[in-house]
Amino acid sequence: MQGRPPVPLTRDLVLVGGGHAHALVLRMWGMDPLPGTRVTVINPGPTAPYSGMLPGFVAGHYRRDDLDIDLVRLARFAGARVVLGQCEGIDPAARLIHVPGRPPIGYDLCSVNVGITSTMPALPGFAEHAVPAKPLGPFASRWSAYLAAEGPARVAVIGGGVAGAELILAMAHALKARGRPAELVLVERARALSALGRAAAGPLRAALAAHGVTIREGVEIAAIGPDGLRLADGTRIAADFITGAAGARPYDWIADTGLRLHDGFIAVDEYLQSSDPAIFAAGDCAHLSAAPRPKAGVYAVREAPVLLANLRTRLSETGPLRRYRPQKDYLKLISLGGQSALGEKWGLPFSGPAIWRWKNRIDQRFMDRFRALPAMAPPAPPALRTAGAEELPQKPMCGGCGAKVGRGALRAALAGLPGGLRRDVTPLPGDDAALLHIGGQRQVLTTDHLRAFTEDPVTMTRIAAVHALGDIWAMGATPQAATVTLILPRMSPALQRRSLSEIMTAADAVLRAAGAEIAGGHSSMGEEMTIGFTLTGLLNRAPITLAGGRPGDALVLTKPIGTGVLMAAEMQGAARGAWIAAAFDRMTKPQGDAAQVLANAHAMTDVTGFGLAGHLLNICEASGLAATLELTAVPLLEGALELSRAGHRSTLYDDNKALLPDLPDDPLSALLFDPQTAGGLLAAIPAAEAAETVAALQRAGYAAARIGALSAGPPGIHLT
Template identity: 45%
Template sequence: MQQPQQPLGLQALRDIVLVGGGHTHVGVLKRFAMKPEPGVRLTLICRDTHTPYSGMLPGYVAGHYTYDEVHIDLRRLAEYAGARFFRDEAIGIDHAARTVLCRSRPPVSYDWMSINIGSTPRVDAVGGAGEYAVPVKPIHRFNDRWQTLLSRIEAHPGRTRVAVVGGGAGGVELLLAMQYRLGRELAARGRDPAELSFALFTRGETILPTHNARVRARFRDTLARRGVEVHTATEVVEVEAGRLQAANGTWHGADEIVWVTNAGGAAWLQGTRLALDDDGFIEVDDTLRSPSDPRIFAAGDIARQVNHPREKAGVFAVRQGRPLADNLRAAVTGRPLRPYRPQARWLALISTGDRHAVASRGGLCLAGDWVWRWKDGIDRRFMAKFNDLPPMAEEGMKTSSPSRVALDEEESAQAISAIAMRCGGCGAKVGASVLSRALSTLAPVAREEVRVGLHAPDDAAVVRVPPGKDMVHTIDFFRAFIDDPYVFGRVAANHALGDIFAMGAEAQTATAVATVPQGLEAKVEDTVYQMMAGAVEVLNEANCALVGGHTGEGSELALGFAVNGLIDAGGDSALTKGGLRPGQVLILTKPIGTGTLFAAHARLGARGRWIDAALTSMCQSSRQAASCLREHGATACTDLTGFGLLGHLVEMTRPSGVDAELDLAALPLLEGAEETVAAGILSSLQPANVRLRRAIRDQVAWVEHPRYPLLFDPQTAGGLLASVPAERAEACLSALHALGYARAAVIGRVLEAGEALEPIHLTDGNLRGPARRRQ
């Protein structure tokens, strides 16, 4: 293998894909964050942005911890580690193509892969359990049901019977936590905790079978003292609404059934060529690598070390983080892997719900409140390693180091070429073969007006304008603000289409222009494919034909579109900015705050779920919203982009010859936007937008308002701002909400032009009239 002799900067030479956000993978991310491997790109694929720490879950259920205290923010951790975060779920592996198949996005390429997705309760193995029982995993679904149960019990007095199926430490600990929390909630409302009854079912002869007799005895006493029915040697064979059946035919009443047993590997693993054990777990050797595919590793509950089988316990997943990271690093740099042997005995700290815990290790049994405090300290220190992250270095402070990645001769030549001085002009184009391969599997929608397009490529596209139609033209282009090229492609296309929809037009064709960082051809090809796959999906949904484009090399990933639209010929068909009329109300179809949130994300100052919600909003098309606004009499409309809410509203008031009033309290905000603004985290475009503050009457009086900075926050793929007759506003909002624009709101009204020069009036919850709608 030949190594390039020059520093390779931030080039991606090899891809390590981490499937799942379990305890082992968070350890891998942290180790790569502390010691990056130049030339190696990490990608984390996980359905959930916030992954729970299993050791603190019972404490969360018992009410001792908040949601954020027991969850690791994977998006934030990935950003810190320089890894890409793809929020999706793996459903298969194409071993030949070396790709991970995902539920909602194109396949993701890997050079090496690791799987850490935990176990899956096999509720389908027992009739009715899948429908009527609540599996403790995946934990996000359990949490949703747990919150529902809390609300129901608090709101509706009456007897409730709770059954937990599974007599291991997990089942016992969870039952005691639920009993403690629910009992306290009832007592706080002056109700009798005896309304609740709890039962534990296990097919084993005893509870906690892997722990010593003293530990088992202590928990038997605890359960008996708290009035829990314990059914040992009782296998549950059938579940129905309100009851479950034991193997001996006896039925037991149960209003809520929690399933903490019969775990196995995810069903999709059966369709891979990975060696699995009888329970569907991935078999791995001493290096944590699959013997059936040397490019795939596995760890945590989903893996079974063939030579060192162990109980499924979080301690093993945590301790596999270091050896897995070291062996992934060794694999990608062509060095020998090192074996890992897990310990034979381990310390388990099992809580009893009430800030009391039992320590178990071998024959050891210790108990007391002090054990819980010991456990609490251990857990909090563990979480701090992944959630208390230091600030990110400023852009440009990162340094390049020589890469140790093993390359073949052709790859080495490509890598050296990528860091050398590149040609300008047409020499900066991405190679034709790379581009054609990347786009070959995409299928842009076909329109009959397109005479020459991607289906028959030529020097330029030829598109017919239908009779009775006028053309609408727009263009947008910006660099990537998120590390997922597929999602970025969707947002970029959606952003470009917004101008067309705001005009009341139908999108017809689009031409793309993209900039892709230099690198190995395979990596460039994959980036173009992922990005354009997302963009084409959005264009196709809008019935907009991609007819051509240009892709060149540059320092940063960027994408834009020139979009053509069609509108009925005639002077009144377009929905312009100059149509505001006094007496109308202003409707905004999406919440604002993308600028501050993504500035915070780059500085590790945003929670992952805030970014998830922002991306969901940015990926929502404004096509249906535009039609709805027109149907309800809108006379003016614009889409919110870089100038922010105030800038775009000023653009509407000037040609309309009116003033406008905004109710700051009514503004729909993305979750977290007010927090990040309060922390002083603003978009780099914010200062330019703030210059428009002179358009605000009594501006000085509003500077300290917590929502004031969000008037200037630049938006990407923002919502539509439109004016509609006041008498039709409520019906318009109802229709928008029904279409999925859940945060659409009336945010102000249009006024007659006053004598003052400033056209914008601000209020705080003082809108009057029937059209007022508060969030």
């Protein structure tokens, strides 16, 4: 009896922003998903910082990584796709979300949790000479560099609220620990610390004074220059590190949504629903119309269960919405620079090292929800199975080239074909493309497809297109025409149209930039997304094949390796999101420019499913030569070696390693057998040209390296 088929996808839920509320929604969704919903999260980067630990990072109590919620890993757990980009607008009428550099993203239901910004565009000179405290990434980089410098420090923080006070106290502590004398000024246009009761404001002012912080309140800033601030009365405040933590400011694009706003923030009702029933909002970007509250992360955390319940209700069209009832006051725990903190609730203050430890426990407990995601039990295998089934690998099958059939099985199948039917078709043994002769024109024909390893069809399409073009570029041809082959998971007609629009727009952009035009295609539905291309390319010269290598040739590789181990680890939640994002950037980088630099190569191939060792072996066998690889010269993707050391391998690894059983299989050597998706070009070029060729590739933006050489001898690979 067949198992029940998966529920077709019928609704798109898009979470704009990776704020605290959305991070919790994703975690809860992963534990209990709603079948039939496709979830997308849009965020500028692969991680989202937890703002509660920012002062501790600035003070030096936490590492930068301690603050980050890994959205890529969290989305994998939730079965969601991640779109890495800054939202620049929502069109409620068309139900489209605009992100630069990609097709618009359609939605049926949308939630916004993008937080606030502390940029100050109206303040002359701020953009040129200051750094906002939010977003955290640029601020953290600038602060780390400033802290590492030598000599006296002059720091100014604009904004005399609790956030500004915490920030400057943390800076004072860090600079003192570095042994740097510091002048620190907290600047506020009104009265500093006005959000606190008098009983709590007094101890915080005392802490600021004890750390040497001068408070300038009731002053207007006229402009910011390279050497500090100029006030409206002409007074100057010297500073060479200036940051802004002055209150909450909404992102500019929110004003253009047409939603009802309050002071620029999205006005929501007691259900966290905006004036458009298809758009919800939570956290600092939302204004609670029924019960206004100050901007504080605690409300976003408390909103998450209500937001999730109401999103599920709207998606399933069942039951009433749930009300959010915010508490009247909340516990404020304010870092005092060192490992001490001030607490305040209902106007009553309390402070000391024990309060900091309490705050640290609360912060760490929140972050632990995302560091250790619950292990969801896989379906139990059938009790009765065909003999031999238990001997096959049971781990999930990799996507991309990791899902391909091994070289041995493929070659054995091809070897049995008779061939010789047509004289205008020239087989090129070992190469992944065929050479056609049409009149006096040479044409290259190739095809490739990939089983998706990311839920984002745009990223997957870009990778698949670059991957398929690799065979054209490797032979020295110019891309000409393409047909597209798609398998989409079962989904409603509306979602089919959205998906096809995203895929075809992305495919056309990559192929058109390479000089090829889409001539048609074929689509069907299946269990999972697969994207493939059949391509032709034109040659005005003899093709560059595997067989042209010469003794003494230098071996040059244009891209780092490690995509297979990274994708395999990502499927298991073991890879950092930043590593995956960097790998996607490498995989989506076209190689047309690299192919032009390598146009005079004697032999060339693209490194894909058989791994670097397997594809180099192809060159050796076709050219009748041996190869020497300088193992430590091979460029690696960030995280690849760390994951290899942890034992992660692609499902195609064993087949690839069997090609060269005498080579070692230590963690670094193992990456030679790692199947690559949209991998680099591997070229054999004259040794005298190697240095300039590598330099030219690097100038063109490739992480290219000289990794070895060809020599006379029986085909094989030796490591040094």
